[in-house]
Amino acid sequence: MTWKELPAGPGRCLEILTEAGWAAYPVGGWVRDLLLGREPGDVDVCTAARPETVLELFPSAVPTGLKHGTVTVPTADGAVEITTFRRETGYADGRHPDAVIFDAGLTEDLARRDFTINAMALAEDGTVIDPFGGREDLERRRIRCVGEPGRRFGEDALRMFRAVRFAAQLGFDWEENTAAAIRRQAPLAARLSAERVRVEVEKTLLSPRPGLAGAFFELGLMAGLPAQWPEGAFSLTRLPAQGLERWAGLCACLLESGIISDCAAFLSGMKLDRRTVRACRAGEVLWRTGLPGEAGGWRRALSRCGAEACRAAAAMGAVTGVPAAPAALEKVLAGDPCVAPAGLALSGGDLAALGYSGPEVGRAQRRLLDHVLDMPEDNTRERLLALLKSEENCDRDR
Ligand code: ATP
Ligand code: MG
Numbered sequence: 001m002t003w004k005e006l007p008a009g010p011g012r013c014l015e016i017l018t019e020a021g022w023a024a025y026p027v028g029g030w031v032r033d034l035l036l037g038r039e040p041g042d043v044d045v046c047t048a049a050r051p052e053t054v055l056e057l058f059p060s061a062v063p064t065g066l067k068h069g070t071v072t073v074p075t076a077d078g079a080v081e082i083t084t085f086r087r088e089t090g091y092a093d094g095r096h097p098d099a100v101i102f103d104a105g106l107t108e109d110l111a112r113r114d115f116t117i118n119a120m121a122l123a124e125d126g127t128v129i130d131p132f133g134g135r136e137d138l139e140r141r142r143i144r145c146v147g148e149p150g151r152r153f154g155e156d157a158l159r160m161f162r163a164v165r166f167a168a169q170l171g172f173d174w175e176e177n178t179a180a181a182i183r184r185q186a187p188l189a190a191r192l193s194a195e196r197v198r199v200e201v202e203k204t205l206l207s208p209r210p211g212l213a214g215a216f217f218e219l220g221l222m223a224g225l226p227a228q229w230p231e232g233a234f235s236l237t238r239l240p241a242q243g244l245e246r247w248a249g250l251c252a253c254l255l256e257s258g259i260i261s262d263c264a265a266f267l268s269g270m271k272l273d274r275r276t277v278r279a280c281r282a283g284e285v286l287w288r289t290g291l292p293g294e295a296g297g298w299r300r301a302l303s304r305c306g307a308e309a310c311r312a313a314a315a316m317g318a319v320t321g322v323p324a325a326p327a328a329l330e331k332v333l334a335g336d337p338c339v340a341p342a343g344l345a346l347s348g349g350d351l352a353a354l355g356y357s358g359p360e361v362g363r364a365q366r367r368l369l370d371h372v373l374d375m376p377e378d379n380t381r382e383r384l385l386a387l388l389k390s391e392e393n394c395d396r397d398r
Pocket of ligand 2: 044
């Protein structure tokens with residue numbers, strides 16, 4: 001395994017740096033994933049070159065995190081983050097280093113990284129530079145801090161969330177001292193920004209072991225005190241691996257366990273996008289009032305609340321005793337049903353041409369839609385015209 005395994009873009013970045021005389025290595029997640037035989041993500045590069053030099057060497061580079069020595073180079077194979085070797089002094093606030101010093105070497109740079117499996121670099125000839133036993137931990141399938149876990153979590157409390165996230169993504173366990181330190185240091189999580197936490201929670205929810213999101217609550221990393229998460233009661237794994245469904249499923253688990261009482265408040269607090277919050281809020285109402293049991297009910301729900309709210313509601317149902325809900329909803333959606341006046345085979349213009357005027361048009365559309373929600377096969381021009389005709393006849397007879 002050498003640099004030849006690298007996609008062309010990152011490979012070229014390393015070539016430019018080394019040809020200019022600077023030490024440079026692929027590092028962190030890419031090396032870890034390559035060793036695991038896992039599909040590697042974006043390539044991170046660490047180098048002895050200072051950020052100003054990196055910016056000069058790469059005219060298209062963007063200074064994305066100059067304070068931390070990070071410059072991003074866009075390539076045809078994805079963005080390459082190039083970070084100058086650095087060491088950090090104290091972490092008075094438990095989130096950011098007090099000072100970042102760029103006079104470090106590779107080993108010091110690896111020492112500031114969170115876990116041993118993320119603290120390896122790859123030399124050009126294929127040598128894995130692994131001063132903290134990352135490869136052994138990969139073999140033993142465990143997440144272990146570089147250095148003393150209590151201190152490392154004290155420096156940056158987000159690492160506790162990352163420990164859970166990597167366990168979920170990789171199917172690893174926590175090394176004993178690392179796990180004990182998370183339990184001890186969990187209250188430090190309160191000082192983290194919701195945005196940083198959300199990223200890790202979402203990656204956990206979208207991982208092959210989304211149920212590990214429960215660990216955030218059991219360990220007391222979220223929602224204050226450690227909370228009981230009824231083991232095996234909820235299966236987030238059966239939900240589609242999409243943000244909306246997984247967040248909605250998590251909310252249902254938390255509501256059922258009494259850990260939260262309002263899903264929209266919880267999600268807004270996590271700084272989730274408004275669209276997801278809105279869908280989950282409406283989805284919660286639908287879930288609480290009872291999910292539809294048949295296709296017509298889902299079409300009515302779609303007409304009332306929209307597809308996203310229905311998907312959220314179905315996901316909530318799926319983890320709380322109605323496992324078939326998402327599939328039933330998707331089946332209805334696959335038929336592309338008419339759930340709004342715009343989908344009717346007779347348009348407002350058609351109705352106007354037939355002599356309906358002003359508010360009559362809207363009223364007629366609502367009646368037709370009401371019919372089509374129950375009888376989707378009647379949404380053809382002919383049948384809707386026939387329906388209007390029979391309405392007229394009824395009116396005349398009355
Ligand atoms: P992913 O596959 O999610 O990108 P990754 O390991 O590349 O995983 P990143 O968040 O992209 O994770 O971070 C890149 C590298 O930077 C990590 O592998 C790790 O070495 C280091 N790192 C990231 N966040 C921290 C942190 N909070 N504390 C210490 N080191 C960190
Ligand atoms: Mg990465």
